[in-house]
Amino acid sequence: MTHKAIRISLGARPLLALLALGLLLIVLSSGWQLRQTTLQRAAETGAELSAIPLMYAGPLAYSLQQRPQKPEAVHGLLHHILTRHKLRRVELRTPDGEQFRALSDDDGEPGESAEFSLADTGELRLQATAATVLDTLRRDPLLRSTLIHLAIATALGLAAVLLLDRWVLQQLRRLSEQASRFDPTLPPPSPFWPEAHEPRPRELLQLEQAIDHVRTSLGDELHREQSRGREMREEIARQHRALQQAERSLEAKRRELASMERHDALTGIANRREFDAALRREFKRAQRDQGRLALAILDIDHLKPFNAHHGRGAGDEVLRRLARLLSDHFQRDTDLVARLGGEEFAVLLPGLDAEAAQGLMETLCDAWRSLAVPHGALPDGAPDEGIVTLSAGLAASQPGHPYLSPQALMQAADEALYLAKHMGRDRLCLAS
Secondary structure (H helix, E strand, O other), rough: OHHHHHHHOHHHHHHHHHHHHHHHHHHHHHHHHHHHHHHHHHHHHHHHHHHHHHHHHHHHHHHHHHOOOOHHHHHHHHHHHHOOEEEEEEEEEEOOOOEEEOOOOOOOOEEEEEEEOOOOOOEEEEEEOOOHHHHHHHHHHHHHHHHHHHHHHHHHHHHHHHHHHHHHHHHHHHHHHHHHOOOOOOOOOOOOOOOOOOOOHHHHHHHHHHHHHHHHHHHHHHHHHHHHHHHHHHHHHHHOOOHHHHOOOOOOOOHHHHHHHHEEOOOEEEHHHHHHHHHHHHHHHHHHHHHOEEEEEEEOOOOOHHHHHHHHHHHHHHHHHHHHHHHOOOOOOOOOEEEEEOOOOEEEOOOOOOHHHHHHHHHHHHHHHHHHHHHOOOOOOOOOEOOEEEEEEEEEEOOOOOOOHHHHHHHHHHHHHHHHHOOOOOOOEOOO
């Protein structure tokens, strides 16, 4: 029955709290009443001690007079006073020093004492039993019964509290421990309640179901978040790989663009921009150091008729063969070969004077002739060798023959090239 009451609702808790408060008030009230009764008994005992000499002065005097005939009369009277008034001790001392005494078998604590003078009878000493709480309970059956029932009610209240703790609070603590160890990534403990057969309050069952629902919901949400997290990490990894690939492609394009800025796309040698920068740089160095700088400009003779007859691809191959030949003959770190545009090339030779540069250029022209690239479309009036030839102009800046600027050196080489073409091509001319 108690189990059912606890299981119905947790509302029994405030009722039990009110019961405990009521029991406490009853205990305090009964204790105060018991104390007042004890004090009242103590006052009554004092008054009763004062009245005893008046009540028994005559009988005591008469008993002493009858002592020769009835020696037990005095003792009997003293014992009567002792038992009648529930005293602890009664003692009579006659004027001639004889003493009579009556003692109680009560083992209570000694209480109030009084000594009275009875004129010719002598002195009467009285000692009452102490008015204590236990003595009051022994003397008052109604109060004793009330306190016994109060103790029983208190014991029942404590039992109810223990049952509440056993069937409700203990399960709440267990539920709290489960909640403190709550981890949605782990499966719920099985069983959630160690004692599955125990009756549980309806609210606790609902709370358990709510926690299971929260655990399941959080677990599902956590799994979804973990899945989304994995997808995001995979997507980030893919994006990272794509970004790295794009960066590599961009770097390759950047290097390609940088190379295109400095090199000719068809032949792979330096282009006009790189040549102009190198010419300015080397010219300034030659001026500063009073050094030498030679510049040769080359042009393939009659390339346009060759392209018209053999095709643009064959003409491009002739340009590439010349570029390879130039690169093979001028391999110093300071040498620079470049394609200025179309069929025009340049060779920059720092540190060489006109004579040394002329020897190298003549060697180059001889090497080109030895290739004997057939032309097949020479115009009328051209030499009848039938091969593709070169014309070159050479200018050199040196201490005895300086130029004022890079443009002046370039113009001198151009004029020498023009002179070589005007003189019939397939030759090298020096600037004056």
